[in-house]
Amino acid sequence: MTIYCTANATVTRGLLSPQQPPISPSSERDRKDELLQQPLEFDGAVLRHQPNIPTQFVWPDDEKPTPEAPELDVPVINLGGFLSGDPVAAMEASELVGKACEKHGFFLVVNHGVDRRLIADAHSYMDLFFNMPLQGKQSAQRKPGEHTGYASSFTGRFSSKLPWKETLSFRYSADVQSPNNLVEDYFLTFLGEQFRQLGRVYQEYCEAMNKLSLGIMELLGMSLGVGRTHFRQFFEGNDSIMRLNYYPPCQKPHLTLGTGPHCDPTSLTILHQDQVGGLQVFVEEEWRCISPHSEAFVINIGDTFMALSNGRYKSCLHRAVVNRDSPRKSLAFFLCPQSEKVVRPPVGLVDKDHPRKYPDFTWSSLLEFTQKHYRADRKTLAVFSQWVQEEENK
Numbered sequence: 009m010t011i012y013c014t015a016n017a018t019v020t021r022g023l024l025s026p027q028q029p030p031i032s033p034s035s036e037r038d039r040k041d042e043l044l045q046q047p048l049e050f051d052g053a054v055l056r057h058q059p060n061i062p063t064q065f066v067w068p069d070d071e072k073p074t075p076e077a078p079e080l081d082v083p084v085i086n087l088g089g090f091l092s093g094d095p096v097a098a099m100e101a102s103e104l105v106g107k108a109c110e111k112h113g114f115f116l117v118v119n120h121g122v123d124r125r126l127i128a129d130a131h132s133y134m135d136l137f138f139n140m141p142l143q144g145k146q147s148a149q150r151k152p153g154e155h156t157g158y159a160s161s162f163t164g165r166f167s168s169k170l171p172w173k174e175t176l177s178f179r180y181s182a183d184v185q186s187p188n189n190l191v192e193d194y195f196l197t198f199l200g201e202q203f204r205q206l207g208r209v210y211q212e213y214c215e216a217m218n219k220l221s222l223g224i225m226e227l228l229g230m231s232l233g234v235g236r237t238h239f240r241q242f243f244e245g246n247d248s249i250m251r252l253n254y255y256p257p258c259q260k261p262h263l264t265l266g267t268g269p270h271c272d273p274t275s276l277t278i279l280h281q282d283q284v285g286g287l288q289v290f291v292e293e294e295w296r297c298i299s300p301h302s303e304a305f306v307i308n309i310g311d312t313f314m315a316l317s318n319g320r321y322k323s324c325l326h327r328a329v330v331n332r333d334s335p336r337k338s339l340a341f342f343l344c345p346q347s348e349k350v351v352r353p354p355v356g357l358v359d360k361d362h363p364r365k366y367p368d369f370t371w372s373s374l375l376e377f378t379q380k381h382y383r384a385d386r387k388t389l390a391v392f393s394q395w396v397q398e399e400e401n402k
């Protein structure tokens with residue numbers, strides 16, 4: 009789907025740009041007609057200076073960002089003892105994880121074993137990509153219905169409530185049958201030889217995220233009483249998604265959102281945000297922020313893990329706000345099952361007092377649902393479950 013600009017957006021050859029020189033009324037009408045035929049594109053380098061923002065980026069009043077969101081109370085879990093094999097530390101960490109996941113599904117981890125230098129490189133290499141002119145970034149343009157590639161906002165997918173951001177998403181596979189340098193190949197194929205080093209950095213980063221996420225799966229298994237290995241084994245050949253989020257400054261940050269409110273359809277998210285801040289979570293009917301912490305990863309449960317835990321652990325609504333002065337960057341690793349693996353809670357989590365909450369499904373069907381039929385929001389899992397059941401009853 010292509011969207012077209014409304015009259016309040018100033019557009020040049022489909023690109024939103026700063027003010028144009030004055031034009032006469034008749035040529036203005038011709039020009040508007042012409043503009044209505046042209047697809048909208050989000051060029052952050054231009055839009056960041058524009059005093060007014062196009063209506064497609066203005067969110068409804070009840071979804072606009074709240075000026076001062078209080079801090080969310082999230083545990084900061086030290087993984088040092090657990091990772092070095094201390095069983096008592098593992099038990100303590102799993103209890104903290106379990107409590108946070110029953111409440112809202114968000115927690116922070118420190119002493120996670122990921123090299124500081126690698127995290128710093130993963131942030132700084134983002135600039136090499138996002139600081140390119142729009143055309144360069146579009147060599148990796150995301151195609152309709154696909155979940156990988158470069159997306160400047162969601163201009164190709166939706167016509168309203170557009171997010172003020174650019175993203176680059178790519179696949180990571182831990183499957184032994186998959187090529188072991190999928191990420192590196194992605195950068196070489198779509199962006200060329202000069203991006204080889206970026207590919208290497210993100211390959212290494214994804215491998216570190218894979219390792220960390222399998223460790224967290226052990227803690228989740230312990231906390232749910234199904235054993236340390238259950239979820240670890242389930243995710244061992246994961247087919248995951250890495251997303252680089254780049255939020256340009258916005259001159260009207262109170263009108264828009266960087267990432268709209270949604271629950272992650274994936275299983276577990278490992279987020280590293282830079283020092284700018286902007287992540288907010290909806291807990292007890294209020295938006296609360298999670299302030300940046302350079303030593304910590306923000307972890308949250310996604311819809312697929314909520315289904316695997318038979319609804320015990322929460323996948324919580326969250327969003328990102330933008331600001332007037334500084335670009336913001338975040339690195340999000342979305343752990344996902346192998347695409348055809350059946351998502352079903354372990355038997356220990358189902359009994360007559362805890363009947364199945366969600367039907368069996370595969371990650372590939374949920375991914376397709378969110379890419380082609382449904383814009384992820386707080387109800388994704390419920391709507392998807394209903395759709396799966398209707399399909400089964402046909």
Ligand SMILES: O=C(O)CCC(=O)C(=O)O
Binds near residue numbers: 281287326340
């Ligand atoms: O950038 C952030 O803080 C949140 C990003 C996010 O929620 C997403 O990429 O799904």
